[in-house]
Amino acid sequence: MLQLDVMLKNAEREILSATDMKKIEELKVQYLGKKGELTQVLRGMSALAPEDRPAAGKAANDAREKLNQLFSDAEKIISDKAVKERLYEERLDVTVPGRKQDIGHTHPLTQVIRKIENIFIGLGYQIAEGPEVESVHYNFDQLNAPDNHPSRDEQDTFYFDAEKLLRTQTSPVQARVMENNAPPIRIICPGRVYRADEVDATHSPIFHQIEALVVDKDITMGNLVATLKLFAKEMFGEETEVRLRPHYFPFTEPSAEVDVSCWVCKGKGCPVCKYEGFIEILGAGMVHPNVLRNCGIDPDIYSGFAFGLGVERTAMAVFGINDLRLFYENDARFLSQF
Amino acid sequence: MKAPISWLRDFVDIDEDIKRFCNLMTVTGTKVEGYNQAGAEISGVVTGKILTLRAHPNSDHLLIADVDVGDKVLQIVTGAPNVKIGQIIPIATDNSTLPKGVTIKKGKLRGELSEGMMCSIQELNLTKHDYPDACDDGIWVLKEDTPLGMDIKKYAGLDDCVVEFEITPNRQDCFSIKGIAREASAALDKPFKDKPIMLQEKGKGKADDYIKVGITATDLCSRYCAGIITDVIIEPSPDWMRSRLRNAGVRPVNNIVDITNYVLLECGQPMHAFDLEFIEGNTINVRRAADNEKIITLDEKERILDRSVVVISDAKKAVALGGIMGAMNSEITDNTKTVLFESAMFDSANIRISAKKLGMRSESSALFEKGLDANNALHAINRACELVELLNAGKVVKGVVDVHKHLPVPVRIKLDAKRINQLLGTDIPVADMKSVLVKLGMRIDKDDIIVPTFRPDITGCADIAEEVARFYGYNNIVPSLTLGKSVTQGYRTHNQNVRKVIHDTLIACGLNETMTYSFISPKNLDKLGISEDSPMRDYLTIKNPLGEDFSVMRTTMISSMLKVLAYNTNRSVKQGRFFEVSKTYHPAEILADEREVITVGLYGDCDFYDLKGIAENISESLGIKDVEYVADRENPVFHTGRCANILLDNLVIGTLGQIDYSVSKEFDAPEDSYILTMDVSPLYERATFTNTYMPIPRYPSSLRDLSIVVDRDVQSADIVKTVKKAVKGILENVTLFDIYTGGQIEEGSKSLSYSFTFRAKDRTLEDQEVNKAMDKIMNTLSREFDAKVR
16 A cells, blocks of 8 residues: 555645646546556556455545545646636726717706706696797787887897797796686796897897796795795705895786805805806796786786796806807707716 | 986985995895996095195206195195196195006105195096086196095095996886985885975066977877076086086086986986077977978987977977987077977887987987876976076076876775785785885875876786885795695606607717707708708798898708708817707798607718617607608708608608718718608607516527528518518517628629527427528518529
8 A cells, every 4th residue: 555655645746736737637647547547556456365455445545535636626726826817917907998888968958947847847837838939919918018018129029920929938838828727827838939139148049948837826925935945945056045136027016036146156256146146047926917817817816926037047157158159059069068 | 227326315315335225225126236436446635725836946847836735735746837826726645546546656756755746637537528617738726615625526526426226117217316216215214305396487478478389299299398498698517417417427518408417317307408599480399200301410410200200390390309309400509598498298109119210219218218207297397497597597487388188197006905915925014015105105095005107007906015015025025835725736748758758868879969040041941952842941931030041940950950060070079969859830820830850960980870770769769669761762851872761650750861962061061961850749649658568588599590682772671571471470580680782792782681580489499490481581582572592
């Protein structure tokens, strides 16, 4: 059995010094192959006395197991090392930018409209829409605009003929909704409007408005103030303050202009708010009784509030855009920033 | 409207700090745009008397003066030619400041100490209009009785603070000092001081001895008041009046003209002054102009009139454009001896139209346009007469010739405090309401409010509520989010959801959303090659467009999108991926037919199939499966070989393809411009957001590939349709994975490579079964399309 011990010792030494799989395979053949050393030893057993054979057999099996164990251990070490080396070799510069998917960008005006829509849907409002090519009746008459109001001039309004025009405000949608629906009414009306203004950094013949209208029994100016405050906080941030100033609009009475505290400086004064601390953002008021009456709603029973804002103005303020023309130039380098 | 505080103080005591005053006015509805002091830049300039004058030892043209500035005597070196001993003059003392950022310090001039500088009117930012007696090129010599050491700003009214107010169009009464003062009285809770007019009327006779007034154009002029001043001495008006006019933004001229402007500013009633000597026939008639009647207005321009314009005429000629401007022929001159004051009321709409037509908007016409109170006209003319007496400018003749029809009468409105509180959501006591209304010039008669005629904007309860709310404070109203008593549900309608899904899908496809103008130039249709009889030529034309480029409502989105592609490619943006969901506009019986359209535009590193994939993404996102694409070789806008119509239920709902090279060239757009347009409305009906789970297959599929060669014009969609018809049941899917022309393929043919997926629901398919199906497919294809295996 000395022979086995010697063989095992040699084998162990050789296996441990092997550095690659090829050498291991050679050693497997050398020791465990058909003509391998263990096989030779086993063959030599036939010369043993029968009573010695079981012990010799056991020793030989032990030796085989031992060899197998040595081989598998060595293989693991070698393969672990190879994996480690491969991982090292495959190392990357992870600071190189990733390969991005092209994701499209929603126009900043749509983003503002969507945000406002979502705020008011949450408050139980629906989104109302109406035609852009409107009648004088809905755009002016129903909304209590005085007959000689300058906004009716061709200088301000685009006309197709004496009766047909491009709406100058989204308010005609309110009139249409009030005519066709009984209170309670809670709607917002976003959309394109048109005025005969030459294009410059703060004017565009086409722009967007979004208006809200609530008509029901017992609607108060307190409701309007509360809604404006909630809207301003959702739109411009939790700390936003709202300030109302009396103003004049033909379709509301009382009417107000609404300022919100500057979201950049929080009211301290900065270039965004022109050092006033507040930014004028909305027009609002209680729906004029004449408007309710014109639309078939009894102002002695119902009251309502309405407010509206310019989407471009709001987007310019929110995103810090200083030129209104950018919204309609559609430069990819502008659009992809939003 | 610019209002000097000193003037407002004639009617209400304002002793608040200016910032607080402005804020109170703004929050009660008379918005302050800004305020400034005319002399804000001036400091340390005082009045001083020249005690001695002596020659400068080192200069031929400089003089040395000792000047008494009240508390001390200063030595001043001056080069001014007009100085004399005993004159009182403005002295800029050491460390004083002057307009344009000038600072004066004491120093030595040619070796002699000078402790300041004598000032001219120019150095104090004043002009000869303000002080006609002042020297043109020398030191400003002040009045002899001026106290010494007085701040020059006080002397010249430069210490007055001028506040600029934004007046809303419904408040014509606030385009006046009195109107604003009335607001201030309510805002500051102080009484409004309205002084009665006191006249001595020392002129000979009565006004109607001098002038007869008639109104022929009664529809355009509802009142004409004429007053007469005799023994007129034309001279500059006093400093205080010139200073107020200047601070309110009006150039002083002479006493009579200044009085008319002063009354306009104070009372909000435009006035005019005629030299009665040039009024022929002692007659004034308000009439329509004759067509082509000519008049030379005070701005020295000849105006050609027509019947729509109202003129003031004497027995022979027009002497003024009613409510707009006087004529040269009856102008006040230095020799005027008798003046006719006019205070009248003209139709606001007519004045607005006439002023615009003649291209001459004056202070007067701007006011008349707003619609004034006819009752104010008489008060104004009396105020003018009062000022004449105050200034000793002439003798006022007794009486006013006053021709008018019906004058407005005060409106009576019930004060319904309960309803007002209900509307505002407040609990304001009736007494508080009344107190505010009285300060605003209303009278209370038991439960009624009597609204003065200068407030025609107040006609009902809501208007009263606004007056009450303004002075209660909008910001004191307690917010309440409980809206009425009903509950409503907020949601997007089906159509709004469809639009949102389309939008979100296109964003996910990597497209940027654009916004383009709804109106275009009709030339764009020519550039697109649209035929003359195409429905796209049937468009709505704007009567008053900003220009040809914006003159018709678009009937197609393609030109809008091509312009976006051109804009970007011309700015070296290498790749464009855009979409817009917007409208086209078509004539209709009522208003217009506004059609929503999806438009996609691509260029740079893209081809037809990228575009078509987007179209397929849209329909799939809406759950619409049976969209067909049919080649269209006739569309003039598109590449004849790369254009397809999109069909849903055999209806063309859109078109996509590469833009014809000559069209893209016309628009300066890239050659590889790809555009898709798709109508939205057919999608509304077919879109469905219900989704049912399909079990994942349990048995494996068998895949087979087949490459065939067919004629180039054979359409792949037809092949797929035919194959699906030929093999039913086990054929799960057919996909084209390669299309090839050239090389080993015969000219006029193409090679198509398909991948077929076979599967049975209930078993694993045998090879034999699949082979049989493939044989059938090949046989059918060779029969139907003359296809050959490649």
